Amino acid sequence: MIRLKTTTASLRDNQEINYRKQIPDTDMSPGNEYASSVRPLPFSSMPGPRGLRKLPYIGTALLFKPFSRFTPETFGEMVSYMHDKYGCIFKSRLGKDYSVYTDNLRDIETIFRTEDTYPLRRLMTLSRVFRERNGLPHALGTVSGPEWYELRSPLNPLLNRPQVCLHYLPAQNQVADDFVSRLQTNVFSPEQLSEEFFKFAAESIGIVCYNRRLGFLEPVLSAERVQLLESFKIALHCTFIAMMGLERRYLKTADDAFYRQYEDAMKFIRNQSMLYVEKVKEELKVRPFGNDKNDTNAGNKARVESNLLASMIVNSQLDIEKILAIIDSMLIAGTDSTARNLAILFYNLAQNPDVQDIAAKEVTSLIGTQHSVTPATLAKMNYVKSCVKESMRLNFPLSNGTERTLTSDTVLSGYLVPKGTSVIMSSRRMSLDPANFPHPLQFKPERWMRDGTLGPDETGNSKKGSAFACLPFGHGARGCIGRRFAELEMYVAAAKVLQKLQIRVDHSYSGLDSIYTPFITPKKPIPFIFTERT
């Protein structure tokens, strides 16, 4: 933190204040306000909606239909519209308080580079209410500070490292094979296909959370499995509606219909998780970590790293209730997110047959037409990985971007933004900004290839991109805990599908028009056509 003297009009002369200064831009000329001045503009002068739209709660309601053309599902479009109107930074009411929106690359850098040990994000009220009403400990999304860190820190070494995620590669190959086989042997309607992606993602995240196959890709599902899938969807949907501040009655009564459906879904997921916790506890009694004579040290390490649930059970820092809280948030956050982005990736590959051909050639040159993806072949699958990145840039997973609540007064785009303000980063808009990504509407995986260039701009020059211009998984200590696994899932699914199948979209499809619920969702399910690759 930088201690500065300020002469800002809104502050008393010579008053000493603490605030975080804007990260300086490297090509900034002397005399630039950020370089030379300690005179940030007051927060009150930041642009944004005026009149009734400045009022708490009412201001938020007025942003949406019937008072505007926007809905919670098109929130990102509304933010983009306001950036066009007010500039790179503006403030607007979201519920009681002001939120600040920025699409200035330097603001994003400032926020992340000066982040505290315990980054703050707006908490999920609905989940908090559920946990408090039922006397349950908090989950990752409902808590901050040291309490959050206590949940998050045991997960980091087990989920946050690409090398560790590779332990799940054999199981992930099997899930992807089952997915491909279902696409080969069934004729699915577009709605059913959308459900297939969801089942694939649920099966994949089940491996991480429960360390076993759950059978979502079986020909017939038990009533229990159907209810589990449904519960994931209800829990996520209710969380989204509550986060948009559109449903607040649940705060008053536990009998509220909206709240009840959420609570029923959460309790069902929790009961299922409890069954698997008991199973893994039994397995650990038979074969504990570290005591097995057949385990070499390295083998034991691999056992610990490839069994998240068992590792959490033996971790004295976490009791069973905390483990359940972690598992439940991973299941809910990790299913629809990956399912939607995988479907969008396939759409982009179908719309760009040349790219699809290059990706398929890369796959077959590395794993042939019959083999599985191995750590060695995955390490070389750079084009497929670039396709995944490019798809998330072109069709950003979130309606706008991630959020941080400032833990100290911070200068953003020249304004002094007070501590406690929620800042929403407009990453979706930034990912489509030609200043960050030349020819932004083109699907060009090459821009992510290893030489670090983003492809030629209008003048034919290559441009090295900023790491902060496209952050689909957020960033820093509070970034997505499932990122490495989600990426692995998408790489393997893409490789296995491209190995066998050609992806097309029926010509009757009018084109991808997406909404956010909260992850990117095609307004109309995509009518994919999968045919054998010859």
Ligand code: HEM
């Ligand atoms: C394409 C798929 C995914 C996308 C785009 C995505 C995106 C995100 C984003 C943007 C955040 C907020 C990060 C921040 O504030 O900096 C987040 C947090 C989180 N994600 Fe993901 N995610 C995906 C997959 C997954 C998966 C597979 C899991 C399950 C392991 C998961 C579990 C979580 C959890 C638990 C958090 C909260 C972390 C915390 O507060 O410490 N996500 N995700």
